[in-house]
Amino acid sequence: MSAPTQVLFDEPGPKARRNNIVFSIVSAIVLLALVAFVIWKFADAGQLEAEKWYPFTFSQIQLVLLEGMVATLKVALVASVLAMIVGVVFALLRLSNKTAISLPGTIVLEFFRGVPVLLLIFAMFLIFGNSIGPFWSVVIGLTLYNGMVLAEIIRAGILAVPTGQREAAMAIGLRPGQVMVQVLMPQALRAMMPTIIAQIVVLLKDSALGFIVTYQDLLYQVNLIGREYRNLLPTFLVGAVLFIIINLIVAGIARWLEKRLQRKTTAPSGAAGLSGTTGAMD
Template identity: 45%
Template sequence: MSNTSSVLYDHPGPRAKVRNTILTVVFGVAILALLWWIYRKFDDAGQWAGDLWKPFLEANTWTGFILSGLRATLLAAATGMALSLAFGVIFAVGRLSDHWWIRVPCGAVVEFFRAVPLLLMIFFIFYAVPFLIQAPVSAFWAVVIGLTLYNGSVLAEAFRAGIRAVPLGQSEAAYALGMRKTLVMRHILVPQAARSMLPVIVSQLVVLLKDTALGYIVAYPELLQRGVNDLSANFGNVVAAAMVIAAIYIVINSLLTLLAGWLERRTRSRGGRTPKSADTPPPLPSGTTDQGAVVGA
């Protein structure tokens, strides 16, 4: 049997290696040239002046603007992540229900909130819903509910695809043992779907974290609002503030991706272990049948 890797990937020959090396050097030089051009343009505009970056060396800048905005961003993101995961699981299971009166409404809800732009949803919740419920909606909950409805709908489709990807024999075996569909979903299908769809789930949670910046439309004091708008209004360094905030977002999302990779490796190693059962009989001696009779005795 031929090696699978040799079928999927052909090792480059001498000419291909030279060509790949040349292309790598060319693209590397092009990227460095682009970065140098950006640096020169900012330098010509005076964006590297020390006065614009000096506020970031002061503790009041971080405690009064950046850290307070970061705290609000992480709070909204954490709440939205928890609610979105719950929303996704519930509506994914609902879309797989055998009852049409559960399956059809769940499908309509998921498709509707996937189609509505998140910015419009946050705007509507903050400004229009108070007229319906005769009570104000805080900026925090407008952002969180909008994030939950949109990202939860996307996660519902991811969970549904993961559940359908689980081999059919596993659920059939569970039904043969007398398990009800609720138990099959809870103990067999949903855990495996979550494990297999973990990269997709984490990617959507990263999107959710970045989408907290849309709280800007309802004046929620998140990282973009406090770190760019308010900070630049006080010091006039909008480009420098945007660069610092972008770096913070990159660090947070990178940490979230590393955490997801660790969880994936951990779940994979756990799933690959074969637990020893106390009910498993010891191996038969050589030359015996399963009835315990010695062959040829």
């Protein structure tokens, strides 16, 4: 007899399936009613009138929104690269066997990871704003917080690599630094790539906090347009759609990079298997 299969839940019976269908229908009706109520409130407040949306047909407004999107992507790109570098460095510091190295790294990591990113951005602007400006205030604040989060992600990925990988690398004569760079780190980054992508998307959304320090990103431009034309609600809806588009683009690029990394790692093994088969046939 085969071992019984373990499942997370029992197969629903006829009554449970009927209840699930009824619950789904009721939930859909409630959701549609809520959407209809929100649309009705918008219409009652005059937010759905054509004149509220007409400014978005102006080329000047479109250009301003485009500049805001570029500014958002710019700060997110720079902060993402720097956060990855900081994450790798602090992950290695925490993994050090020497307490004199790992303890200070842990203290710094826990401090910046525990401080809200908004406070970090605001503190950078208050302390160094006159010399570095809003852009670098936002970049440094995002880098410090997200870099520490990425450090924990990368550290967890390195620790998740089977110990046999380290032992085999040491057995063939690799030094500890070579083992980390050539064996453990690449495997950890590939395993943690989905989590890293999710954190980069979070970083992108957190970049909207640059509005607080007058960085002229997408949210800043949206607020400016909404106050000038007195159509804050339609403008913020347009801004929300643009943020969703940016997030989808960033997530798509990250998934493409993940697939590319996977193809690079699977190709050598496939080639090795093919050469082995050819040798056996000979």
